[in-house]
Amino acid sequence: MRPRRLFAIAFKETLQIWRDPRSLAIALLMPFMQMLLLGYGVSLDIRHVPLCVHDEARTQTSRELVERFVSSGWFSAVHTLDSERDVREAIDRGQCSGAVTIPVDFTRTLTTTGVAPVQTVFDATDTNTTNIATGYAQGVVAQITTAFAARWASDHGLRTSTVGTVDLESRVWYNEGLDSRNFIIPGVVAVILALVGAQLTSLTIAREWERGTMEQLISTPVTPLEVLVGKLMPYFAVGFVDAVFCLVGAVFWFHVPFRGSLLTLATTTALFTLVVLGIGYLVSVRIRSQLGASQVALLLTMLPTTMLSGYTFAIEQMPAPVRTVTYIVYARYYVAILRAVFLKGSTLAELAAPLAALTLYAFVIGWFSVRAFRKHLD
Template structure:
């Protein structure tokens, strides 16, 4: 039994080795995707091109503007003392946020009155627009507080004696809100899904289409042996790639790996089984490599991008799509991966996700075995 399985597994690796395009797709695609997602498709907001219109031009207004200059978030690339050019620079896309300090700003503040500033945000890119607006507000609030403290000092009031509310914001798990922390654990799951579902279904269909499956079946190789032999290489590859990506994300991108590694490993294993079963299911419905490929894209590729919470947070999607996402194991694996990587989860915390995937794995294997057997008869 072992002999046969190893013969088939060895042959699968030979196929892979002899097909440079396939080898590249399997080995390089994950690395490429990783680099692409980590560097290019970043949702981090930095260096927002910023304009400052200081119509007041007093020491106070300059001090206030200085707060924006000093922040990483804003990159002040336009300065003026009239508002007349603002429309043009926003239209041309030279700046996406403009801070307007009106005349009398410094005087009002020194008199203890409330001063107003205008913040114009280019909303055509909503995400960075939203973030820069929030940051501008935060900076202004902070400056406000500094002014209050200074005022208290000047007037001899002990600030600690005065009661006050102080908002303390803290972001958990991903304090810098780095998008790579969020994306890479999800990416890992997507890559596993592609390697297992797409490659297994294609390799199973190819075996049947070229007639070698008949030949192997006639050699008294049991269907289970054939399947194990064919699925083993892809499981090994999927697990190796998970290992590589985990190391790369840890050492190159400093993704924290806070939780229980064994919980992650077990989850990964169950997920790989789900993927292989899905690949088998697809192969039992398709007769050509093209149709297997297309179906794999529909079943594996699209849902893992769109319905897994990998890029788009599931909570923000319509409710029926959230339910739909429960039909596939990707969403649970993405959750499990993030829980382990970012939240430091152990077995107890990821038990629900693991159970869902286990149920899926058992169902998919049963179905796949049923259709596969029917195919052989």
């Protein structure tokens, strides 16, 4: 490669980006909008689930039970209902996602036997929310059951037995607050880089065909490798700027803990950027229409990155055939790297496997891209 020819192509492509408002919009506005929308819009945490209360007992003990639900922060009592029919109608109308029913003899049964039934009902049309809310409700009931049992034993002059009990001490590493934002935001960075990088470079060669400048490019002495490197250089700089913006936003705006090395993060991000830029360039070489190339690039980046990279769905929970397919999804390795660097502080040595996969991907995509470009008009 000759530096003079290389930088001439890079300068020409930089002018194309500057003069094309669509490319500028993709490069500058899309990362900002996606970071805000995905960062705030995607969350696995559930807070203040609207809860209807059917309290037939209407005693201090039953009110204490309801207060425990509300004070947990997981539920908010939005309606107090008078009958089971009202509970069904409120859930059907979407006024609440669940209901807790306290029977009329709740307090009397609790004070005499120490055990009293309480019913919770949830709308299971949203199974994810229902499963999490049911677990929250069980946790609240377990806490108040312990308090009621100790109170009942004290009122009856009994000593609570500790024989045969197990004291569970649980600890959580890397994401101590179990905040889903710390799990999701690093994956958002991968989604943005994959989408923006491939979208930008998918227009490079297709633009030459549509504007009739391919003949001029072919007539020059540049080699296919020089065309590849020269055209990707400006987009690599733009993609790296977008990556820095997203990563800074993740740390300082969304307060995702960063425990790793900046060198590790920069190295892996540069490698992933090369992969997505190469995919977009390869699509642009094969498809001579900017619209068609853009759509194919969207298909090759958005769907695999969001569905098969582990960004939204745990790969371990996928069926075996789907798990096998995820090994060819390049974003899978970068998402794993981002979470390991941010939350675990992993080093390059500890990330050898995903780094090797990304490196292999970059070489394969680069080789196919160079082979795909031909200096003829057929």
